[in-house]
Amino acid sequence: IWVHAVSVGETRAAEPLVRALLAQWPEHAVLLTHMTPTGRATSKALFGDEARVLRVYLPYDLGWLARRFLHHFRPSLGVIMETELWPNLLAACRRLQVPTMLANARLSERSARRYARVPALTSLTLGALDAIGAQTAGDAVRLRALGARRVTVTGNIKFDVAPTPAAEARGATFRARIGARPVLLAASTREGEEALLLAAFAQHAPPDCLLALVPRHPQRFDEVAGAVKAAGLGLQRRSDEAEVAASTRVWLGDSMGEMFSYYLAADVALIGGSWLPFGGQNLIEACAVGTPAIVGPHTFNFAKVAEDAVAAGAALRAPDLDAGVRSALALIVDPARRQAVADAGRAFAAADRGATDRTIELLTKLAP
Known part of the structure; x- marks a missing residue:
C-alpha cells in the first residue's frame, strides 16, 4: 500500500493511518514516499526499523517516471496525504488501475483560487481520484466546486496522533x-x-x-x-x-x-x-x-x-x-x-x- 506524504507535516499526520493500514492489511507492506529529506527523516524517526514500512522519494511528475514508479512497486492502493495533486501521477494510477485516495484533504480558499485558474486540468486531476476524505465540510465544498467527485468528510487525522x-x-x-x-x-x-x-x-x-x-x-x-x-x-x-x-x-x-x-x-x-x-x-x-x-x-x-x-x-x-x-x-x-x-x-x-x-x-x- 503506497502512502505519499510530501514533507514533515504530512508524514506526522500519516502516522496513525500507516499504523492502521499495517493492522488492517497484515499481509501488505506500506511504501512511504516523500519529496523532502526532512519528510524522509521524520518517517524514519516515527517508524524506525519497522520491516513492513519502506521509504523512497517520489519522482517528479513526468508521465514516464510515474509509470515506471508504479510498474516497479505495483501498489494495491494509493493514499495521497492532504493536497498533493500531481496530474501525470494520478493519470498513470487511473490508467494502470491503481485505486487512489486523497486522504486528510484540505484546501484553503487561497489554494482553491489558485487551482481555479486552470479549471480543466484541476477537474481532470481531481476526477482521477477514486475517493477523497476531506478534513472539514468547507474543504469538501471547495473540492467539489473544482470538480471533485466521491468526496466524504472524514475529519482531521491529526486528531488521532498521540505521543508514543x-x-x-x-x-x-x-x-x-x-x-x-x-x-x-x-x-x-x-x-x-x-x-x-x-x-x-x-x-x-x-x-x-x-x-x-x-x-x-x-x-x-x-x-x-x-x-x-x-x-x-x-x-x-x-x-x-x-x-x-x-x-x-x-x-x-x-x-x-x-x-x-x-x-x-x-x-x-x-x-x-x-x-x-x-x-x-x-x-x-x-x-x-x-x-x-x-x-x-x-x-x-x-x-x-x-x-x-x-x-x-x-x-x-x-x-x-x-x-x-x-x-x-x-x-x-x-x-x-x-x-x-x-x-x-x-x-x-x-x-x-x-x-x-x-x-x-x-x-x-x-x-x-
Whole structure:
C-alpha cells in the first residue's frame, strides 16, 4: 500500500493511518514516499526499523517516471496525504488501475483560487481520484466546486496522533534536564519569526524563564543559533544531551521528530508559522498533551482547527509576537488559568478523534 506524504507535516499526520493500514492489511507492506529529506527523516524517526514500512522519494511528475514508479512497486492502493495533486501521477494510477485516495484533504480558499485558474486540468486531476476524505465540510465544498467527485468528510487525522511511550519518556527526560524553571516553547518557527520572538523574549521574560526554540526546518538550526547569540542570550542545543545550565536563556531544539516531547516538557507553547503570513502550523499536538497554545494572526493553513480551538478555550490568539510572549508569560504565572486552558485543549483534541477509522473504511471499499 503506497502512502505519499510530501514533507514533515504530512508524514506526522500519516502516522496513525500507516499504523492502521499495517493492522488492517497484515499481509501488505506500506511504501512511504516523500519529496523532502526532512519528510524522509521524520518517517524514519516515527517508524524506525519497522520491516513492513519502506521509504523512497517520489519522482517528479513526468508521465514516464510515474509509470515506471508504479510498474516497479505495483501498489494495491494509493493514499495521497492532504493536497498533493500531481496530474501525470494520478493519470498513470487511473490508467494502470491503481485505486487512489486523497486522504486528510484540505484546501484553503487561497489554494482553491489558485487551482481555479486552470479549471480543466484541476477537474481532470481531481476526477482521477477514486475517493477523497476531506478534513472539514468547507474543504469538501471547495473540492467539489473544482470538480471533485466521491468526496466524504472524514475529519482531521491529526486528531488521532498521540505521543508514543518513547516520546513521553523523552519529554520527561527533557524536563529533568531543564529542572523547575518555567518553559516557554516556540514550536516550528519560520524564517523572520525568530528575530521578533527573541526581541520580545529578551524584553519581557524574567531571567529564570527558559525559551525552548524549535525551528521548523533543520537546515536553519545553525542560522537560528547565530541569531540567539547575536541577541546576547545564553544558548544551549538539545543535541548536546546535557543538563540545561541556569545561565542558559534559549534551548535550541535542533532535532527531528521530537515535537511531542518538547510539548510535554513545556508550560506554554507559541505556534510557529502563524506570526508572519506562512499559514501556521498544527496546534493539535499541543492541545492533545495539555500544553496551552498561543497562535498568531496567520492560521489560514489550519483555519478551522485554529478557530475552533480558540472558541473552545483550548488556545489563545495574539496579534503579534510581542503580545504572544506577554500572553504566554501571563499564563505561566497563573496556574489556575493555565490548567483551565490545558483541560480545554485535551477535551478539544479528544472530541474530534476517529478520522483514521473513517479513512480506513473508505479504503476498504477501494481495495481490490
